Amino acid sequence: LKRANAPGNVLLEVGEANLPEKSVVNISQIFTVNKSQLKEKIGTVSELRVCQIIQGVQLVIEPRE
Structure with a gap:
């Protein structure tokens, strides 16, 4: 939870997406996983959280001026 306030990260509360404890979507450490x-x-996660996660990812992948 230390990274919850980092730009782009999204804090998920207890119970969201059936999570047993608070969790953080850390957008700086996204990687692919094989479905198997x-x-x-x-x-x-809710549609609102998906939008927040996408906005966070855009912070990482969009070029800065």
């Missing part, structure tokens, strides 16, 4: 490595679906 996933075991079970835990939950789904």
